[in-house]
Amino acid sequence: MKHSIKRTITLATVGGILILLASSLVYVDWRTRDLLLTRFDQDLLVRARSMTSMVEVVSGTVAVDFEDTDMTEFQDEADPSFLEVSISGGAVLYRSPSLHGADLASLPASVSDPAFAWVVGPTAGRRRAVVVPFHPRIDEDSPPSPPGDSTGSPPRVLLRLARPTSEVDAVASDLRRVLILLGLLASLGSGAWLWIAVHRGFLPLAVISRQIARISGERLSDRIRSDSTPAELEEIVTVLNDLLERLEHSFQRERTLSSNLAHELRTPLAGLRSALDVALLRPRSSEEYGETLKELSSMVGDMERMAERLLHLSRLYSGRVPVEKSEVDVADLLEKVWTPIKSEAEAKSLTIGWKLDEVHRTSSDPTLLQIVFRNLLENAVAHADRGGFIEVASRRMPNGFQLEFRNSGATVDAGRLNSLLDPFTRGDAERSNTGRHAGLGLPLTKRLCEILDVDLSLRVESDKTFHVQLEFPFATRNPPGTHRPS
Numbered sequence: 001m002k003h004s005i006k007r008t009i010t011l012a013t014v015g016g017i018l019i020l021l022a023s024s025l026v027y028v029d030w031r032t033r034d035l036l037l038t039r040f041d042q043d044l045l046v047r048a049r050s051m052t053s054m055v056e057v058v059s060g061t062v063a064v065d066f067e068d069t070d071m072t073e074f075q076d077e078a079d080p081s082f083l084e085v086s087i088s089g090g091a092v093l094y095r096s097p098s099l100h101g102a103d104l105a106s107l108p109a110s111v112s113d114p115a116f117a118w119v120v121g122p123t124a125g126r127r128r129a130v131v132v133p134f135h136p137r138i139d140e141d142s143p144p145s146p147p148g149d150s151t152g153s154p155p156r157v158l159l160r161l162a163r164p165t166s167e168v169d170a171v172a173s174d175l176r177r178v179l180i181l182l183g184l185l186a187s188l189g190s191g192a193w194l195w196i197a198v199h200r201g202f203l204p205l206a207v208i209s210r211q212i213a214r215i216s217g218e219r220l221s222d223r224i225r226s227d228s229t230p231a232e233l234e235e236i237v238t239v240l241n242d243l244l245e246r247l248e249h250s251f252q253r254e255r256t257l258s259s260n261l262a263h264e265l266r267t268p269l270a271g272l273r274s275a276l277d278v279a280l281l282r283p284r285s286s287e288e289y290g291e292t293l294k295e296l297s298s299m300v301g302d303m304e305r306m307a308e309r310l311l312h313l314s315r316l317y318s319g320r321v322p323v324e325k326s327e328v329d330v331a332d333l334l335e336k337v338w339t340p341i342k343s344e345a346e347a348k349s350l351t352i353g354w355k356l357d358e359v360h361r362t363s364s365d366p367t368l369l370q371i372v373f374r375n376l377l378e379n380a381v382a383h384a385d386r387g388g389f390i391e392v393a394s395r396r397m398p399n400g401f402q403l404e405f406r407n408s409g410a411t412v413d414a415g416r417l418n419s420l421l422d423p424f425t426r427g428d429a430e431r432s433n434t435g436r437h438a439g440l441g442l443p444l445t446k447r448l449c450e451i452l453d454v455d456l457s458l459r460v461e462s463d464k465t466f467h468v469q470l471e472f473p474f475a476t477r478n479p480p481g482t483h484r485p486s
Contacts, residue, residue: 014191025179033172048132048161055136064094081163088156129162220248330360337373355393362472375441385409400473410466417458
């Protein structure tokens with residue numbers, strides 16, 4: 001059986017109610033019986049004290065006379081009461097017939113104040129008993145000669161009265177049965193009501209579940225309505241809507257990526273097909289065939305570079321690229337990357353400026369950081385206008401340094417800067433560089449910067465200068481100096 005929150009809440013709450021209710025019923029039963037017993041003891045004491053008036057001292061002798069007292073309770077054969085009168089620590093003056101000559105031995109032989117106790121008489125059943133010490137009154141008609149007491153005071157007499165508590169037990173039993181019945185009814189009623197309340201409380205989950213079930217891959221723009229959602233579920237609905245939004249964007253990016261990838265592949269393939277068709281139109285010389293093969297090789301190389309960047313980008317997003325950080329000299333790495341690109345910049349008559357005011361070192365992966373620098377420098381060379389400029393400058397910051405790549409001739413609008421970080425998005429709206437630069441350099445650079453904990457930002461100045469800023473932490477504090485790649 002699967003775990004059910006509804007069943008767990010119901011059972012736990014009903015269990016708590018039963019424990020609380022049972023505790024309350026036990027307390028009420030105990031308290032009621034205690035009150036009944038207290039009232040019974042009071043009545044028992046009043047009855048015992050009224051019977052002390054039947055004991056008096058006549059002519060120096062303690063006499064007991066119960067002829068004018070109702071003694072029927074001591075003659076009940078089924079459940080009789082017991083009565084015993086004795087001198088304190090001395091002889092027994094009277095025993096009720098119900099004792100059959102036995103003593104109430106379990107009661108104290110001498111007390112100074114009335115005392116209550118439970119006793120078991122000759123017949124079955126417990127009885128509640130009271131011992132009342134008193135001095136009997138002296139008969140006014142008898143001569144004043146108290147026996148055995150030189151002070152003239154009468155002797156101390158103990159009256160022991162024991163009565164059955166059957167009436168108290170009956171009332172307590174009836175009350176206990178009523179309490180148990182009420183407890184059962186209350187438990188069943190609270191359990192049923194709680195089940196209904198929990199079921200109604202979980203109805204919003206069913207509504208949310210139905211809304212989610214209606215959302216498909218073609219309807220990712222739908223959102224879960226939260227106007228009637230309870231406060232406890234608002235956070236879940238918000239998280240689910242955020243997830244749906246991310247999924248929608250991911251699916252949209254996937255569709256855009258597929259469309260752009262098809263376009264990027266179609267263009268060089270069309271070039272290959274065109275070059276081959278032209279070469280096959282008529283016989284050509286070996287030199288002409290050589291030029292055609294060079295052109296085809298260049299196109300294949302562009303496609304190969306695009307495939308490599310796509311593969312690298314896929315590995316970066318899947319987290320399968322290991323990062324091995326070490327201390328890196330940024331200026332040396334820039335010089336290493338710039339050397340194979342320098343000829344392309346010269347072919348476009350670009351002016352390169354290096355403004356690395358200090359030798360900066362940072363803790364990073366040199367292999368991955370080299371890819372970042374190569375992408376940015378290749379991007380700058382490719383998109384700078386002929387006869388324009390490229391600058392690489394550094395600036396010290398409190399906790400690190402900033403490295404900025406600038407190039408002239410930017411054609412991208414400031415509003416489209418963030419879209420440049422998406423695959424197959426380029427600043428040239430006409431896609432004039434299709435096949436050579438497929439819009440993968442900046443997305444690859446962005447992902448690498450995220451992995452290397454480097455902050456990346458883009459901006460375009462009014463003079464059409466494109467800026468890419470990288471912020472690095474220091475590896476060590478380096479002495480001032482100058483180091484410019486040649």
